[in-house]
Amino acid sequence: DIQMTQSPSVLSASVGDRVTLSCKASQNINKNLDWYQQKLGEAPKLLIYFTNNLQTGIPSRFSGSGSGTDYTLTISSLQPEDVATYFCFQYNSGYTFGAGTKLELK
Amino acid sequence: EVQLVETGGGLVQPGNSLKLSCATSGFTFSTAWMNWIRQTPGKRLEWLAQIEDKSNNYFISYLESVKGRFTISRDDSKSSVYLQMNNLKEEDTAIYYCTCAFAYWGQGTLVTVSS
Numbered sequence: 001d002i003q004m005t006q007s008p009s010v011l012s013a014s015v016g017d018r019v020t021l022s023c024k025a026s027q028n029i030n031k032n033l034d035w036y037q038q039k040l041g042e043a044p045k046l047l048i049y050f051t052n053n054l055q056t057g058i059p060s061r062f063s064g065s066g067s068g069t070d071y072t073l074t075i076s077s078l079q080p081e082d083v084a085t086y087f088c089f090q091y092n093s094g095y096t097f098g099a100g101t102k103l104e105l106k
Numbered sequence: 107e108v109q110l111v112e113t114g115g116g117l118v119q120p121g122n123s124l125k126l127s128c129a130t131s132g133f134t135f136s137t138a139w140m141n142w143i144r145q146t147p148g149k150r151l152e153w154l155a156q157i158e159d160k161s162n163n164y165f166i167s168y169l170e171s172v173k174g175r176f177t178i179s180r181d182d183s184k185s186s187v188y189l190q191m192n193n194l195k196e197e198d199t200a201i202y203y204c205t206c207a208f209a210y211w212g213q214g215t216l217v218t219v220s221s
Contacts, residue, residue: 034208043213043214045211046208046209055209085149089151089208091208094153096153097150097153100149100151
């Protein structure tokens, strides 16, 4: 089974900061990775699919990159409404989520 | 507008069964691959089951740990997908979500397994 490790588990940042969240797979997942945002009390929402494709309606301050085993979600300028937990998700072999990164405002 | 609405959750004793339903609208259900995912009290997300569409012979796959206890099914005439859960255990306590190809999610239904 492919394991997904997200870091950090908690991230504190200020409004306007550039924020980078990481996700590492236990083996090559060939860019078959999505990113989800989950706000308190809500279902996860798809932000990025296949590593770097922005889902319709998602602000352009969100972007994704990576290859092989290492992937990154970047928020170019953090906004208050971005406070949430972010999950990566691989679908290269089976389906596995990371444990999430909780993004807080400093 | 795409909508998915899960129902059927609740409090159930260990060993008992529960059937979840997910009614959908706003997309072509008959060609959609549908999934069930759960989120534990610790916020871990876990994929459970997938059912493909008619063109793929409604192929089904399961997380190994629920195989034999959980059964996914669909009714294209009702644009609905189901999850039959048998022999429930306390560790099955979670919010259960249905998703369309992982892009659209319902609001979830809470299942609590406790004596």
